[in-house]
Amino acid sequence: MGPSTIPQENHEISGSEEQVARIDILRGRSILVILILLIGDILSIGFAFWLATEIRAALIPLIGGVIRWDIFLPLLELNLISILITYTLTGLYPGFGRTAVEEMQQIFYSLTLGYGVLGIAIYFQKTGPEFPRFVFLAGWALACLFNLIVRFTIRNRASLLKWWGTPVVVVGPITETCDVVEKLLRSRRLGLKPVLIVDKTAPSNQPNILGLPVIQSPSHLQEVISRNPIQYAVYVEAPGDSHFETRAELSWLSKFFPTVLVVLANSPLGSLWVRTMDLEGRLTLRAQYHLLDKKSTYLKRAFDVVLGILLVVLALPLFIVIMVLIKLDSPGPVFHSNERLGLGGKRIRYLKFRTMSFDAEQRLEELLGRDPLVRQEYHKHHKLANDPRVTRMGKILRKFSLDELPQLWHVLQGEMSLVGPRAYLPSELKDMGTYANLIFQIRPGLTGWWQVMGRHATTFQHRLQLDEYYLSNWSLWLDIYILLKTGWVLLSGSGV
Secondary structure: OHHHHHOHHHOHHHHHHHHHHHHHHHHOOOOHHHHHHHHHHHHHHHHOOOOOOOHHHHHHHHOOOOOOOOHHHHHHHHHHHHHHHHHHHHHOOOOOOOOHHHHHHHHHHHHHHHHHHHHHHHOOOHHHHHHOHHHHHHHHHHHHHHHHHHHHHHHHHOOOOOOOOOOOOOOHHHHHHHHHHEEEEEEEEHHHEEEEEEEEOOOOOOOEEEOEEEOOOOEEEEEEHHHHHOOOOEEOOOOOOOHHHHHHHHHHHOOOOOOOEEEOOOOOOOOOEEEEEEEEEEEEOOOOHHHHHHHHHHHHHHHHHHHHHHHHHHHHHHHOOOOHHHHHOOOOEEEEEEEEEEHHHHHHEEEEEEEEEEHHHHHHHHHHHHHHHHHHHHHHHHHOOOOEEOHHHHHHHHHHHHHOOOHHHHHHHHHOEEEEOOOOOOOHHHOOOHHOOOOOOOEEEEEEEEEEEEEOOOHHHHHHHHHHHHHHHHHHHHHHHHHHHHHHHOOOOOOO
């Protein structure tokens, strides 16, 4: 459809032609999106199966056995087909509108189901003796890892492209929709791209907001979507709207859009794990705060211990190299420790590789005393972007967050967790306010949500909000996602 197909009397908004063209681009590339994801899935799952087989073949001189590709290939085809069908049925093609944690969870379940089908096929074909258990288990584990990495990489990189995503209409008062539009634009991996704002109360001279055209007339909206079928609408509830007003709005939206997302006004809930239930016709939300459940606490601790031991073993040679380089670079001890606030607000000794000069505290006081701009930056972020106290080796350690490695000892001791809120300084307690009561309910983390989302540019207050988000949304899946994203951040040299 070209821009000229919209009647002239509907040109009450500037930029509508350009926006309609954008809708066409998004719709027209949906097949390409699915094809890219499909190729990525086939290659990653197939490579995982092949690698597991090659590893098992390399072990034949030690433990015996044979590799029968004439048996493996038909089973691999069955495995791939069952997994791809499951992906399709669960909406992973194209999978727009899913958070990374939800997608990761669905991939795990789908791959497990696919390998379950493979196990059934092996049993009925009686090929068990010719199909090593190692290939089955390692193939499944590697498929989970590789497919997650490939899918996350595709979504993170491809979401930068203008045509990646699906068009979304945002409905509600401009005073409320602006915040929602900004959040959708920032959450680009969701693939929900706003293309139009509908506000019945908007002034007629309101041409656009945040680069999006604004229309007031429901009939105009009906005409636009009749020419450009759109699957998603986001309804933003206004504060003070009555139950009947909201119901009426949703009723007419449901006539035009297969999927309507509802953003509640002033909702106290922001959880990934909020679920709906029906209470005799009344919509009921069920929020689960997993970290307040003892079983979840024990599961998180077991995860920390097992993975923590593995990381310590793998990092031991690196520990030795770093210790030597620190001693050669500058005078002073290898390790630096200070007090931090742990579980229940209890003070713990916080161990790191030393990255600053031995007289760092004295130099900080002098710097803050003579430079008001630096003092303002430190007060806002509780750190300095260009800290003159950092040594040459310290800059390298901080760039790749290697100075945090000694904290694995705290994880094994039970003072910290691999993933959790930031370990705050005692001097920061007064600035934490009411957040402290919530944050101190669990152990601080080696990495966390604010480290991979907020990074160093965020304010102290925003860090507190991100830590609160993590606590309200915790699951083992979220921890795994944060660890994977931390690995990406470290490899990119951005630090944590």
